[in-house]
Amino acid sequence: MTLLSIDNLSFSYGAAQTLRGISLKVAPGEIYCLLGPNGCGKTTLIDCVLGQHPLKSGSISLGSEVIQTLKPYEVASQVAFVPQLHAKTFPYSVFEIVLMGRTFATGTFSSPGRQDREIAKHAIDLVGLSEIAQKPYTQISGGELQLVMIARALAQKSRLIIMDEPTSHLDFKNENEILNLISSLTVSEGLSFMLTTHDLNHPLYFENSGVPVRVGIMEQGRLIAQGQPSRILSSDTIERLYHTKVVTHTGVMDGLPYSYIMAVPHHRREAI
Numbered sequence: 001m002t003l004l005s006i007d008n009l010s011f012s013y014g015a016a017q018t019l020r021g022i023s024l025k026v027a028p029g030e031i032y033c034l035l036g037p038n039g040c041g042k043t044t045l046i047d048c049v050l051g052q053h054p055l056k057s058g059s060i061s062l063g064s065e066v067i068q069t070l071k072p073y074e075v076a077s078q079v080a081f082v083p084q085l086h087a088k089t090f091p092y093s094v095f096e097i098v099l100m101g102r103t104f105a106t107g108t109f110s111s112p113g114r115q116d117r118e119i120a121k122h123a124i125d126l127v128g129l130s131e132i133a134q135k136p137y138t139q140i141s142g143g144e145l146q147l148v149m150i151a152r153a154l155a156q157k158s159r160l161i162i163m164d165e166p167t168s169h170l171d172f173k174n175e176n177e178i179l180n181l182i183s184s185l186t187v188s189e190g191l192s193f194m195l196t197t198h199d200l201n202h203p204l205y206f207e208n209s210g211v212p213v214r215v216g217i218m219e220q221g222r223l224i225a226q227g228q229p230s231r232i233l234s235s236d237t238i239e240r241l242y243h244t245k246v247v248t249h250t251g252v253m254d255g256l257p258y259s260y261i262m263a264v265p266h267h268r269r270e271a272i
């Protein structure tokens, strides 16, 4: 079974083709990480999935339904989106922001009901923010804000959550908290995530955690490789893509294999 299916998708903003012949699938209960150099088309591909661009050719399906035939609220019932940056506006409470995730179900001009409030409360519990549920969201940290945005996506009750660089503004602790939360929601709730990242170690983190994960590598609008992170992210591929020398390290921790990638400092390249 497939949650999201992209088939031979092409798109261009103007004359030059931005995305070319992209095909990929996201299954229930898996994380799909999109990687690639700046400007290769990751955000544009996500925007296409969110229905923001008319495709030049190809198709996007959610389950068995082609996305172009669905109404926005029908897409929202199946896909939630966590943006990279969220501009804070009025001092709504954390709970009210999360409750807004129910708008697609209640309608813009209707009030959320008891069940919507229970769903929002459960989402807040899942990300561990119950203690600050009544706090104005204009007075919380960047790490907490990202958790609120994830809770709002969870409140949508969609099976697929798309995230654009989910840890780009977070410190080391919060970055790992978010990666861990994504891993545990994949396993415990059976959710699927599609996310963009510039950190090659993020897909490896998920693989090291034992979570089903695949990586898709983009280059100049094409998907050039996809599969298991530790197999796809070879030194050769990374060096060719980023023109940066790296070492990949693998080992065993608590009886389970792990791997990570490290850039080699310029003055030590001769030694390797």
Ligand SMILES: Nc1ncnc2c1ncn2[C@@H]1O[C@H](COP(=O)(O)OP(=O)(O)OP(=O)(O)O)[C@@H](O)[C@H]1O
Residues within 6 Å of the ligand: 013, 014, 018, 036, 037, 038, 039, 040, 041, 042, 043, 044, 045
């Ligand atoms: N609104 C737009 N109009 C025209 N061209 C655009 C627009 N948005 C992006 N592009 C171009 O499309 C290409 C892909 O951009 P995109 O933002 O999708 O790449 P990306 O992989 O997400 O980059 P980054 O890693 O830097 O966020 C780039 O050449 C970019 O300049």
